[in-house]
Amino acid sequence: xxxxxxxxxxxxxxxxxxxxxxxxxxxxxxxxxxxxxxxxxxxxxxxxxxxxxxxxxxxxxxxxxxxxxxxxxxxxxxxxxxxxxxxxxxxxxxxxxxxxxxxxxxxxxxxxxxxxxxxxxxxxxxxxxxxxxxxxxxxxxxxxxxxxxxxxxxxxxxxxxxxxxxxxxxxxxxxxxxxxxxxxxxxxxxxxxxxxxxxxxxxxxxxxxxxxxxxxxxxxxxxxxxxxxxxxxxxxxxxxxxxxxxxxxxxxxxxxxxxxxxxxxxxxxxxxx
DNA sequence: ATTGAGACCTGTCGGC
DNA sequence: TGCCGACAGGTCTCAA
Numbered sequence: 592x593x594x595x596x597x598x599x600x601x602x603x604x605x606x607x608x609x610x611x612x613x614x615x616x617x618x619x620x621x622x623x624x625x626x627x628x629x630x631x632x633x634x635x636x637x638x639x640x641x642x643x644x645x646x647x648x649x650x651x652x653x654x655x656x657x658x659x660x661x662x663x664x665x666x667x668x669x670x671x672x673x674x675x676x677x678x679x680x681x682x683x684x685x686x687x688x689x690x691x692x693x694x695x696x697x698x699x700x701x702x703x704x705x706x707x708x709x710x711x712x713x714x715x716x717x718x719x720x721x722x723x724x725x726x727x728x729x730x731x732x733x734x735x736x737x738x739x740x741x742x743x744x745x746x747x748x749x750x751x752x753x754x755x756x757x758x759x760x761x762x763x764x765x766x767x768x769x770x771x772x773x774x775x776x777x778x779x780x781x782x783x784x785x786x787x788x789x790x791x792x793x794x795x796x797x798x799x800x801x802x803x804x805x806x807x808x809x810x811x812x813x814x815x816x817x818x819x820x821x822x823x824x825x826x827x828x829x830x831x832x833x834x835x836x837x838x839x840x841x842x843x844x845x846x847x848x849x850x851x852x853x854x855x856x857x858x859x860x861x862x863x864x
Numbered sequence: 865a866t867t868g869a870g871a872c873c874t875g876t877c878g879g880c
Numbered sequence: 881t882g883c884c885g886a887c888a889g890g891t892c893t894c895a896a
Binding site for chain 1: 887888889890891892
Binding site: 625666667668689706707708749751852853 | 866867872873874
């Protein structure tokens with residue numbers, strides 16, 4: 592469940608399920624995900640209380656009473672489940688081979704991290720420390736600090752296609768393959784257009800930068816408000832809608848799929864310029 | 865400095 | 881039925 596709205600939905604669920612509880616037991620069922628778990632991972636989690644669950648881009652940040660922070664990335668297929676199992680249920684269910692981490696809390700809640708593809712990541716950040724993965728990360732798209740001026744400055748002089756640019760987490764945090772296509776459709780901008788064309792050479796925003804910043808905010812805001820349920824129900828405007836009519840009123844175009852930087856892009860060639 | 869291709873890993877789906 | 885390739889919401893690294 593990987594883009595900003597999905598990660599935010601996981602954050603809310605985890606915060607509700609775990610906040611204030613102590614970590615009583617941690618079970619690692621394999622030594623690594625995308626990378627090995629850090630040394631003493633289990634020891635550094637055990638016995639500490641979960642104070643809050645935050646998010647930065649697509650990363651979850653679990654603040655512990657020890658002062659350390661558990662950093663989690665869901666990759667492509669990572670998911671958390673939190674439940675208070677009945678003993679009988681626990682004993683009878685066959686273990687899922689992709690349940691890689693099981694955390695038992697003092698409240699009786701059991702948090703399970705499941706990740707078939709293992710592109711996920713878990714690491715620990717020392718008290719007062721900064722994690723390498725977050726160092727160069729761009730602004731949060733839903734913060735006020737992110738606007739057309741910031742976006743235009745980041746685009747000035749860049750020859751990359753807008754769609755590819757939006758996937759760069761240093762430009763803006765949390766946008767992935769689905770919402771990049773959705774935001775560009777909302778903005779009426781072609782995914783193939785060079786990033787530099789939405790800014791003046793000096794880096795000031797042109798009209799297109801205003802539309803794109805607004806498009807990013809609009810599609811993410813809407814998905815966050817819907818608790819990211821769009822993916823299951825396929826309620827996207829262009830994503831995975833190749834061959835269907837463009838949803839823009841009066842457009843009449845047909846959604847196309849192209850490949851950019853090895854990933855699928857969906858757009859309407861008629862209304863996205 | 866950018867940009868593209870390939871790698872990482874498993875599951876699913878459509879075509880033959 | 882099974883086999884095969886294409887594809888999937890994300891990064892990384894390496895080479896041109």
